[in-house]
Amino acid sequence: MPYVTVKLLEGRTDEQKRALVKEVTEAVSRTVDAPAENIVVFIEDMPKNHYGVAGTLFSDK
Amino acid sequence: MPYVTVKLLEGRTDEQKRALVKEVTEAVSRTVDAPAENIVVFIEDMPKNHYGVAGTLFSDK
Amino acid sequence: MPYVTVKLLEGRTDEQKRALVKEVTEAVSRTVDAPAENIVVFIEDMPKNHYGVAGTLFSDK
Amino acid sequence: MPYVTVKLLEGRTDEQKRALVKEVTEAVSRTVDAPAENIVVFIEDMPKNHYGVAGTLFSDK
Amino acid sequence: MPYVTVKLLEGRTDEQKRALVKEVTEAVSRTVDAPAENIVVFIEDMPKNHYGVAGTLFSDK
Amino acid sequence: MPYVTVKLLEGRTDEQKRALVKEVTEAVSRTVDAPAENIVVFIEDMPKNHYGVAGTLFSDK
Known part of the structure; x- marks a missing residue:
């Protein structure tokens, strides 16, 4: 606890996700x-x- | 705001999803x-x- | 099914919520x-x- | 009602999911x-x- | 892990919630x-x- | 976008929530x-x- 959920448009790299979780x-x-x-x-x-x-x-924009 | 989440069984077409979001x-x-x-x-x-x-x-019905 | 969740700022009336669910x-x-x-x-x-x-x-705006 | 959501690491078999839903x-x-x-x-x-x-x-552990 | 969310109509007792979490x-x-x-x-x-x-x-039923 | 949800045990002050959202x-x-x-x-x-x-x-611990 706490529990954090981050909803993102697909396409981020594993490196970005790793940094996201850390920071x-x-x-x-x-x-x-x-x-x-x-x-x-x-x-x-x-x-x-x-x-x-x-x-x-979003796919139509 | 507001934020709406629609949970659906998979299989709808993009045309249906487009109309869903609009309406x-x-x-x-x-x-x-x-x-x-x-x-x-x-x-x-x-x-x-x-x-x-x-x-x-549902897959067993 | 489907399942819809609507996240709203608090303060809507029951009449608005009733219409929201219906429409x-x-x-x-x-x-x-x-x-x-x-x-x-x-x-x-x-x-x-x-x-x-x-x-x-939002409460600080 | 009630509505139950179970968030799992991927990799369980259909047999496990079937038992999970039942129990x-x-x-x-x-x-x-x-x-x-x-x-x-x-x-x-x-x-x-x-x-x-x-x-x-988890993928880095 | 796993993470389970149970959405219930309000009104259950703490005793029911305690048993729910356990079972x-x-x-x-x-x-x-x-x-x-x-x-x-x-x-x-x-x-x-x-x-x-x-x-x-539900409150109108 | 992105959309972030933070689930916390109740009891944090508005000052903590303000800092949480900012950081x-x-x-x-x-x-x-x-x-x-x-x-x-x-x-x-x-x-x-x-x-x-x-x-x-948690209330029983």
Whole structure:
């Protein structure tokens, strides 16, 4: 605890995901005073045809 | 804002997803008085072997 | 099925939520060809101090 | 209702998922006094490079 | 890991929630071969006016 | 985009939540190369009797 979920458009590299997990964990630990070893991060990839803003799929923009 | 997530059995066409995002956005905008340009829709596909009702996987029905 | 979750800033009336559930259900049913009686809608209220964009809590704007 | 989501590391067999849905449904039904036919279970597979604890991706451990 | 979320209509007692967490944890541990000490359960209460089926809020039924 | 959800045990102050949103947004922006103005953070408070590990509610520990 805490549990963090990050929803991203697909296409990030493993290197970016590795840095994301590391730095988000540090930010959460620092700001809410939780030990880093208890912090869990889930990454969710969104395909471009599964995400819409203002009524339009991202894949149609 | 608002943020809408629609969980569906996999297999819908892009044409159906396009219409879904458009019409759900309009329905939300109209009923809760939010500008359409602020409304976000996420679609999540569920495989048939990842969904169960009454104790039975959908893929076994 | 499908299952729809709508995350809203708190403060909408029951009348707005009633209309939201009705019209979102109709929009989903029409566009992905699912019977309305199978469609489930969850509403989640977000307090203004639990939601941030661009690094700033909504309650601070 | 109730709705149960189980997030797992990818790699379980269909036989394990079948048993999971069956036994979780029974456990929920028994403990909160809900008819099994109303209980829905969603399974979500997590890839090892989409899950981190203590700042490190599971795929790096 | 695994992570389980159970969404329930509000109104269950703490005794029911205690039994729910215990028995769901056992069911998950047994079926997907995960040690119980790694299993996390989240309970989410749904108010009756935040949940609709077939276009109608549960609080209107 | 991206969309970040942070699930926390209840009890953090608004000052902690403000810092959390700010620093998580910066960490995500930096690591996945997304403009901060597009990043959304949701905070979810968990009551201690709605969260269990190893089969035991946190409120019973």
